Amino acid sequence: MSETANLLREMSERLFGEICDKSLLIAAEKGEWPAALWSAMEENGLTNALVPESAGGAGLGISDAFVALRVSASHAAPVPFAETLIAGWLASGAGLAVPSGPLTVAPVRTDETLQLEKRSGGWRLTGRAHRVPFARHATAIVVLAKAGDTPHVAVVDPGRCKIEHGHSLAVEPRDDVAFDCELGPGDVRAAASGVDVATLQAFGAAARAMQISGALARALEITVGYAQERVQFGKPIAKFQAIQHNLAMLAAHSAAANAAADMAAEAAERGMNRLVIAAAKTRCGEAAGVGAAIAHAAHGAIGFTQEHTLHFFTKRLWSWRDEFGKESDWSLELGRAAVAAGPAGLWPDIVAA
Amino acid sequence: MTQLNFSPPPPLTEATEKLRAEVRAFLDREMAGMTPAQRAASWVGRSPEFSRKMAEQGWIGMAWPKTYGGHERSALERYVVLEETLAAGAPVGAHWIADRQSAPSILRFGTEEQRQFFLPKIASGECFFCIGMSEPDSGSDLASTRTRAVAVDGGFKINGTKVWTTGAHIAHYMILFCRTDTKPADRHSGVSQFIVDMKTPGITVRPIIDLSNEHDFNEVVFEDVFLPESALLGKSGDGWKQVTSELSYERSGPDRFLSTFPLLTEALAMLGNRVDDRSAIVIGRIVAHLVTLRRMSRSIAGMLQRGEDPAVQAAVVKELGTSLEQEMVEVLRLIVDVEADLGSDNAYTAVLAHMMLHAPSFSLRGGTREILRGIIARGLGLR
Structure with missing residues (x-):
């Protein structure tokens, strides 16, 4: 582990360990925004970790930043940390200024597309995105939309969108967002080369894999202790x-x-290698299901109560494994690649991963 | 946290990938005449001739010092050779055990004389080893071993019976685990290891035919077998510690998740492009597991190279890896519509039959599932 990663892990353990306690998690499930937690994350430079230093961020690599993401998940931090990291990366990559505050991204489902049309003096953004994490709390939604055939990134004020509240199994906000708004010329840029909705999905899947690993590690610790x-x-x-x-x-x-x-x-850092991320999300999703089941079985009825802390982790495991592509989605992609590689090409592909 | 650490594996280098290309070219050449059913045997398939050819390439004893016939290459380069031979189903069984664990034990615990005598022979592909651990009344409970070495003038006298001894019928030597002290302070002390010349008078090797009608393992009986003092490996009484460290080599390698890989490639060959989404999902999930296990196993190779003791991590890799190997048989049989048949001319059908008949052994050899889970539980502080 790099020295940066070690420092980040220690700092994050302290930060989340001190603030992200049971009462905070209960309040978050009731709809309260954990403002103090978010401020502490911002003050410690976690939230803009993937924004280059030249753009006012911390300029970290994805592997290092994800160390903090894993720690946040091991404390069930009810904030859009992953989404803000990805939004910052996406916006700054396109040359857009990154707004402060909690951010989120859209669309998060592969079957959804948002459209941009050039208008006099700006753009018009239309389309619907379902289950956008924390949209109601975000200061901006960073969207990937198509202008013609070209992927563009836009920074959108959620106040100008129609937001319908919904929730994940972990009672985190997953909101449906209807976009139909005018954007200024400075709010939209062509996406960085090679970045499209598929990239966004892969990055999201890598983030959820990391979060699953953090929450599952905590579920293991709680279960062994119990x-x-x-x-x-x-x-x-x-x-x-x-x-x-x-x-x-x-x-x-x-x-x-x-x-x-x-x-x-590592794959996300090395040009978002899709098949490696596919393998990781598949494996982590399976581990989440098996792991959560064992944790609950060992706890008996007490682990099934609202009072016990285990559910803050297992509910996140169950929801994260479904998001940004579930195991079957990513396995299908891997399986098709294996079939295309054929008997002689499969092993070289596994090694290259 | 309670987490088991798997540090990132050492990265691939130009050297490892150049070597990989050499290994692939060699395997293409040397394995051209092998049938799919022969490839299915993989690391339990034995060909002394093939082993000698591997040795000529410098691919046995790769990571040892040159003084002992080794080639001073990195653990990662060695890993490349191992995984490439397994993925191709090469008949590496004759030298596998000696290269994997006997030689590293001799290198670590042996006398200078033992190193100079055995290691160059192993590296030349002419000296094969077997492992004398299990006994009729001592399987998973290895510490209950009854085979005894009694000190006599100039050496030891061995009596007892070893069983399930893979390759004893072709091995030149055995590393024997047995009791040297019958009244030890605790059951893990008073045991030792010996290097036994299989030609020593008093040793009888009897074949045990497995359920697939193959001769892979044996019963080895010791009747008043005299071993010179120089046969002792390591310190007398240190056998438990030595054997435990040896097992990290035995349990963490790519042989613990690639045994059934030839079945997957034969399935792809048989299916061609006729793969529906449901079947693609099954295949993709297997690939996801393989890629992850490979990373974990390479991570352990790095830990072993750094002199760490990844015994618990090795148990994790073997447990997850052999579970996948067994599961592959169960799920692939459902997506290709044939009945397993050893005698079939169809490659997939014959390989499926071979794997189905051998699958039960994957989670027995090298430590049963239950023993591995016990080791992991101890690593968690539960025992």
Whole structure:
């Protein structure tokens, strides 16, 4: 791990560990925006990590920035950290000024497209984007839209959009946004070379893979701790072999998710290698499902309550595995690539990943 | 956090990729006449001739010092050769065990004399090893080993029986794990390792035919077998520690997730372009697992090179890897409509049959699933 990454991890552990407690998570589920948490993240330079220094950001690489993202997920931080990182990267990459405050991106679903039309003195943006994370709290939505056939990036004020509230399983905002607004010439730029909606989806998938690895690591920690404390039949349940073996599998899937997420972060940094990210999101999604099930099984009924903290992590695991392409979406892409590579080409492709 | 650390693997270099191209060219040339069913045997397929050719290329003993016949290449270069031979289904079984774990043990725990005697022979592809661990009454519970070495004038006298000994019928030597002290302070002490010449009088190797009607493993009986003092490997009584470190080599390599890779390539060959979305999803998911396992396994290769002790990580790779190998058989059989048949002329059909018959062994050899989960649980602090 680089020195930057180590410093970021320590700083993030302190920051999220101090602020992101149970009462904050409960308040967030009730709809409260955790302003103090976000301010602390901004003050420590986390939120504009991927914006170049020349544009006023921290100018970090994706792998380093994702170290902080993993820590935030291991505290279930109910903020659009991943989305703000991606929005900053997208906007600055297109040469647009990056607004301060929490940001989000649209569209987040591959089957949706937004249109830009050139108008006298500016642009007109139209289209609908579903389940946009935290749109209601964002100071700006950074969108990828097509002007003709060319992908463009636009910075949009959510106040000028029609927003319908919705939620993820983790009760995080996932809002439907209807765009029909005029934008000034300075709000829109052609996307950086090679960047399109597919890039946005891949970057989002890499981020969700990293978040899954963080939340799953926490679920493992909570579960191991619980199994060592909970006494049944006169001994901690951690002493029962059946429990030990289940927790071993939870740890194994958590380790695999970690490795896969690291791989995705590196791939994102190296030109957004799509197939590696596809493999990582598939693997992390599977680990999320298996891991959450084992964590709940070990906890028994107490883990099924609102009172216990486990659900803050497992609900995020369940929602993140569905977002930016679920396992079947990415497996399909990988499988088609394997078929295209054929028996002689598959192994070289795996090695090249 | 409770996390098991898998540090990023060392990156590929120009040297590793040049080597990879050489290995692929060699395998294309040397494996041209092999049938798919022969390729399916992979690292349990044995060809002394093939092993000698690998040695001629300098691909056995790659990472050891040149003094001992090695080639002083990096662990990562060695990994390239391993994974390329496995992906192709090369018959590397004859030298596999010696190269994977016997030689590293001798290098680490052996005397100077042992290193000079054994390592050049292994590197030349002429000296094969087997592992004497399991016994009729001592399988997963390795510490309950009953085979005994009793100190006698000038050496030791061995009595006991080893079983499930892969390749004992072609191996020149065995690394024997046995008890040297019958009243130890605890059950993990008082055990030792010996390097046993398989031609020593008193050793009987009996074949055990497996359910696929193949002769892979054996029973090895020791009756008053005399071993000189120079046969002791490492320190007397240190056997448990030594054997545990050896198992990290045994459990973390690409042989723990690529055993069934030839089945996947045969499935692709059979399906051609006729792959519906459902089948593509099944294949893609396997690829996702393979890519991730490969990263974890290479990460361990890096840890071993740095002298770390990744025993728990190795257990994770073997458990996830062999589970995938077994699952591949189960899911691929559902997307290609044939009945498994060893005698079939159709490559996929024969390879499927081979894999189905061998799949149960994947999670037995080198430590059962239950033992591995126990090791991981201990790593989590649960035991």
